[in-house]
Amino acid sequence: MVPKRPLLCERLGFLYCPPWRVQGSSVAGEGTVVQVPELNVVFDLGWCPRMALSSPLVAISHGHMDHVGGLPYWFSQRVFQKMGVGRCVCPARLERPLMDMMAAWVPIENQETPYQIHGMEHLEEVQLKPNVRLRAIEMHHGTASLGYAAIEYRSKLKPELAGRSQREIREIRDRGETVTYTLEIPLLAYTGDTQRCAHLLRPEFCDAKVVLAECTFFNPEHRDRARIGRHLHVEDLPELMEAWKADTVVLLHASRRSSLEQARQRIDEVLSEDDARRVHMLMDHRRNRARYDAQLEESGQSEVKVVDGSVVEP
Numbered sequence: 622m623v624p625k626r627p628l629l630c631e632r633l634g635f636l637y638c639p640p641w642r643v644q645g646s647s648v649a650g651e652g653t654v655v656q657v658p659e660l661n662v663v664f665d666l667g668w669c670p671r672m673a674l675s676s677p678l679v680a681i682s683h684g685h686m687d688h689v690g691g692l693p694y695w696f697s698q699r700v701f702q703k704m705g706v707g708r709c710v711c712p713a714r715l716e717r718p719l720m721d722m723m724a725a726w727v728p729i730e731n732q733e734t735p736y737q738i739h740g741m742e743h744l745e746e747v748q749l750k751p752n753v754r755l756r757a758i759e760m761h762h763g764t765a766s767l768g769y770a771a772i773e774y775r776s777k778l779k780p781e782l783a784g785r786s787q788r789e790i791r792e793i794r795d796r797g798e799t800v801t802y803t804l805e806i807p808l809l810a811y812t813g814d815t816q817r818c819a820h821l822l823r824p825e826f827c828d829a830k831v832v833l834a835e836c837t838f839f840n841p842e843h844r845d846r847a848r849i850g851r852h853l854h855v856e857d858l859p860e861l862m863e864a865w866k867a868d869t870v871v872l873l874h875a876s877r878r879s880s881l882e883q884a885r886q887r888i889d890e891v892l893s894e895d896d897a898r899r900v901h902m903l904m905d906h907r908r909n910r911a912r913y914d915a916q917l918e919e920s921g922q923s924e925v926k927v928v929d930g931s932v933v934e935p
Contacts, residue, residue: 632646634647635913636869636912641660642658645670646903649687651687654669654673661677662678662749663676664833665688669691679710680767700734707736709739710747755770762816767813768826773807774804776804807825810832812832817860822864830867830868835853844856858892862899
């Protein structure tokens with residue numbers, strides 16, 4: 622008897638949330654890796670798909686293996702493919718253990734892999750792009766855990782100087798007075814694994830254009846599981862969705878205890894129609910494909926197909 626072929630590799634989820642792509646995979650207890658290429662960052666690395674290599678920074682939310690297991694391979698492959706030394710930020714408590722993990726690979730591989738690991742405290746920031754920084758936000762999980770928010774910084778003229786001529790503003794500045802202030806604009810926020818907590822209602826989450834949110838449990842009888850594991854349950858969403866102004870909320874980390882159809886049904890049950898319309902699940906390939914096709918149609922574009930390295934007209 623001819624044996625069955627192995628199951629196909631799990632497909633990566635994809636959502637276009639203008640102007641950002643959100644792509645990766647996230648299943649509770651199995652692996653989470655979510656990339657936003659336009660912001661040069663990957664959130665968590667439970668494993669390392671090829672697409673994750675293109676981002677120079679990985680932001681680890683916490684130390685559970687399904688969120689950090691792919692980190693050594695990511696460091697190694699970036700160097701192997703001459704993409705530069707990878708940089709990792711993580712909760713401060715994890716800095717030394719992750720460095721020890723990388724050191725443990727030296728006698729196994731008989732070589733040293735270059736890497737950068739930086740532990741972060743609550744509200745500490747690192748540079749993502751010239752005017753965009755990544756801010757760490759403490760979350761509440763079963764172990765030290767951080768969420769992250771990409772913040773754009775814009776320099777704006779003080780309101781009281783509006784209408785002044787360039788010459789007047791220059792004279793004021795030359796006297797040593799400040800003529801501008803800095804405006805913080807939350808772009809995208811990532812909760813990591815967490816239970817409901819006050820920090821999820823901070824401006825970084827409330828004002829972000831896109832929120833990537835863990836939501837592990839959906840069945841009503843799984844409230845205790847959510848509480849014990851310190852995860853979000855779908856019944857936590859109404860309060861959060863009321864506070865979050867995001868056009869798009871992408872749910873991650875769903876447990877296989879609920880099917881996608883069950884999860885979507887529960888979302889529609891607990892949220893208002895308007896709020897439910899803003900919510901998408903990263904791993905809901907069918908609905909996300911239909912959404913993407915509608916975006917293409919609305920823009921008047923056609924999807925480019927590549928076969929054997931050549932572009933094929935649809």
